[in-house]
């Protein structure tokens with residue numbers, strides 16, 4: 001497939017920068033990237049963009065890409081999240097070899113770097129509390145003021161910092177700050193905090209540390225320790241680049257990666273921020289991190305999205321320097337395109353209506369040989385039983401059809417998929433509710449081929465299953481998680497924009513018997529109904545399906561209109 005062939009990768013501004021570095025031999029021709037998630041939530045489709053970019057670039061340039069847990073904040077980081085990241089990046093199809101790293105493994109070295117900055121007179125212990133530090137920092141239009149602790153001696157700073165480490169001081173009473181420039185127009189450079197006291201248990205280092213490095217300090221040094229050449233991150237870190245460079249230059253480190261920023265993925269009708277996704281999970285607005293409505297990779301995967309579809313999506317959106325909102329129909333289009341190619345076609349009736357074929361022999365069962373894919377004979381076929389009592393889709397019948405309804409109605413003839421012509425003779429109603437509960441039909445034995453020898457035509461072909469042979473199934477239909485394209489826009493809490501109809505559970509579906517052995521995670525096209533995948537809640541004989549996507553491709557329509 002083209003999306004897996006790195007040479008087919010279209011260029012972008014990041015690759016142009018790398019090409020230039022290769023021409024100028026800036027890193028000795030080397031390309032080393034990393035994907036550095038913080039394990040404080042499950043990875044989402046936005047992370048996939050970064051994963052595809054970092055691993056994709058490494059593959060394209062014959063370089064390496066590390067997976068690094070950026071775990072320098074004890075609060076909220078867990079092993080469960082680490083595992084979800086490892087599992088999902090692997091699932092996406094990427095391999096970091098033996099280069100799985102943890103920023104928490106660098107704590108000793110980071111501490112040494114901090115001591116070194118103190119020794120060079122470039123860092124000091126400050127006793128201002130968080131509010132005071134903010135006050136002293138100034139604003140975009142006003143310079144900051146220097147901390148009264150800024151001119152402590154190197155000895156005093158070394159002593160205080162060591163005592164911070166041994167736990168002598170309470171949380172929030174002291175921090176270590178870089179000594180840069182309180183008047184810098186770039187606020188990030190106004191003596192940023194490097195270390196804070198936080199007497200908290202870390203999921204990997206336990207109680208070994210009670211001071212933790214700040215992201216800006218830890219991140220660039222972790223990159224340098226791993227000999228990264230290109231440190232690719234999202235735009236919000238653009239202002240931090242001078243600080244990133246300051247740490248590396250001040251410490252005179254040989255390995256000085258180049259930071260390059262790109263626009264993060266924003267996707268319509270969902271939210272891509274771990275903090276908000278945690279809110280959805282903890283508030284039970286969804287059924288967990290892998291709820292098929294979630295934009296997490298675990299959710300998309302359970303929904304039936306394929307790694308190929310997601311990688312293809314990431315390739316199509318490309319990378320840019322400006323923030324934009326990507327239309328979710330493009331993601332849906334990518335999964336349809338992939339599943340159209342690979343999903344076996346099967347018959348399933350989601351909202352069953354009983355049909356009795358009055359002229360079909362009581363005890364006859366025919367078997368139709370039905371191919372799994374119309375264009376791919378190599379996918380083979382299966383036998384589907386046909387008998388006197390069928391189920392058809394309730395929507396495929398109307399007692400009083402309007403003009404443009406061509407499917408089954410009293411007196412009307414349709415074709416059954418893979419089989420006979422069927423004509424509606426009569427309807428049976430529930431005496432109390434007047435609801436149609438059964439339709440009586442006749443079939444034409446001469447039309448087994450799907451065509452009438454006398455040349456008469458029908459206007460519709462409908463799907464069906466044999467009542468006696470079909471399997472009961474639960475089918476979960478999903479819709480957009482939010483009702484509005486951008487749930488974060490405006491004053492309302494994003495929770496208020498949740499789509500109350502994002503999940504519909506159908507419990508009395510009937511699917512063809514061949515699906516009894518379908519493995520969780522496998523995909524199918526239910527003919528005329530969409531793409532579905534077997535959920536892990538299935539048990540033998542009781543399959544549960546998730547609707548991955550309908551057959552209606554609104555992206556293709558938008559793209560078509562664009563061409564005209």
Ligand code: ATP
Nearest residue numbers: 036037038046047049050233234264265272273274
């Ligand atoms: P969130 O706001 O969801 O918590 P984050 O940026 O804090 O996201 P990290 O775990 O720090 O999450 O991200 C790991 C990597 O993934 C970073 O390099 C980050 O730039 C990238 N990333 C995160 N979200 C997106 C996104 N929406 N689009 C592209 N890249 C992203």
Ligand code: MG
Nearest residue numbers: 037038040274
């Ligand atoms: Mg983060």
